[in-house]
Amino acid sequence: MSLSISLTINGQARTVVLDDPRVTLLDLLRERLDLPGTKKGCDRGQCGACTVLVDGRRINSCLSLAASLDGTEVTTIEGLAEGEALHPVQAAFIAHDGFQCGYCTPGQIMSAVGLIKEGHANGDPERIRELMSGNICRCGAYQGITEAILEAQKASTEANRRDAA
Amino acid sequence: MNRFDYIRPVSVSEAIAAAAVPGSAYLAAGTNLLDLMKVGTTRPERVIDITRLPGLDRIEWLPDGGVRIAAMVRNSDLAYDERFARTFPAVAEALLSGASAQLRNAATVGGNLMQRTRCAYFHDLASACNRRVAGSGCDARDGENRLHAVLGWSEHCIATHPSDFCVPLVALDALVEVEGPHGAREIPVDLLHALPGATPERETALAPGELVVALRLPAEAADFSGNARYLKLRERTSYAFAVVSAAAALELEGKLIRKARVALGGVAAKPWRAREAEVALTGMPASAEAFAKAAEIALADALPSGDNAFKIELARRIVVRALSLAFEGTPEVMPALPASPFSTTAGAIHVA
């Protein structure tokens, strides 16, 4: 049974023919759409390496059936930078040493972008740590990750204030 | 993962007709179903995608003050709904203590209620498990069973129900609206999950093909909004299932307890309402002794099912702590670590 789905991935409309409905969004991105930036850690919802945004919300792509996401907008780590200009969260991760080996980093960054959009952390490091608990870092770069998010969040609040003024 | 037919119905009635065929499973966000399908614990031949059924994504306030939450409302949308969180704070706190932000963004009300046990042997096809294969045995009995049930278990199965959300829901008399091949009916959440007895493979009161369409909380549940907490003890600070948990809700007149609600999580194959403990609290002045007595009563029938006697004392303490914190009052703002008995606030007590 083959099935055709439409997704907007990083701003680009894509039509994908699935010859087998078993494919997860994670496998679709990595193996069929040449977007290997999203990482596979556990494949069971336990590590956060596969975090992407679907319709602006962070989710685990390893536990999402691609067929079920027909018609949605997906943003992956490849879609964050604008040309050579890094996304503020990417830049903040570099500035604060928010990684070591880098394997968890695409998931951490996508999760951080989602967290800032959600707006529940209010610049509180404790809330940031709690709301980032779905992203495991084996290298233990948590200190830098929290600092990076604090800074990126502050910058984005200030930018919003400027826009509103 | 086994091969399956993917079916995307356009209405609730079409979904129910599709699911009436044996071998079908409903797919909500899939955060539990896909996980189970990957290991092969569940092998549905037909997957019925309910994510885009019309009308299943609304939170609706009822004229009498109760609320009706459609089955596809996402866990995070419910927990962060301002009116909902203000009216049923222990439910919002339980939701925010579950899983991770990513999983809560996807997970649905119906899927959370219907999630399966996390017993490791249930997820390991090489192990005997009566719940997965009726009559095959239970490897948990002589296995790793530190986290298994201490209430309501049987020799056939000692698994627990993992949901946090369900614990305050049973305390507050929530019910689910169900539609199925034989029409519509309502089931109290307290009767939704079955105790194992001799048939652990029968996990819930739902008949094959029945769909949870909505969850309702009655208006009276709002009477506890000023004094309601959910507390959850985990083996790490966050992103872990409960070792034991408790929901406590009080309606007070000064220090006098007019009404009390107590339920436990992580202790049985269902969220465990402690009605006799509630009776013991009713009409009493709130005090450490009254809370300790209630905890004693709540766990009076508890028995270790393995290497887990420690959970009984832990459950008593979490009940006392949840009641004490409920008595102090629902926090103004959601705690940074929802449901955590550990606090980074200076001066807070870290041991019960």
Ligand SMILES: Cc1cc2nc3c(=O)[nH]c(=O)nc-3n(C[C@H](O)[C@H](O)[C@H](O)COP(=O)(O)OP(=O)(O)OC[C@H]3O[C@@H](n4cnc5c(N)ncnc54)[C@H](O)[C@@H]3O)c2cc1C
């Ligand atoms: C790493 C990890 C950690 C987690 N930690 C926690 C935790 O700490 N606390 C906690 O409570 N939960 C936790 N969960 C579980 C999580 O809450 C559930 O996976 C989620 O709520 C399921 O919702 P869903 O929409 O994805 O359901 P699905 O996976 O789509 O469905 C789950 C089951 O319910 C059935 N179903 C779904 N909707 C309906 C319906 N409307 N009517 C009838 N049947 C239906 C499906 O057929 C399936 O059997 C965790 C999960 C993971 C992966």
Ligand code: SF4
């Ligand atoms: S405790 Fe229940 S779920 Fe776990 S192995 Fe035994 S029968 Fe299966």
Ligand code: FES
């Ligand atoms: S790969 Fe998805 S959470 Fe680990």
Ligand code: FES
């Ligand atoms: S940087 Fe190595 S796992 Fe996080």
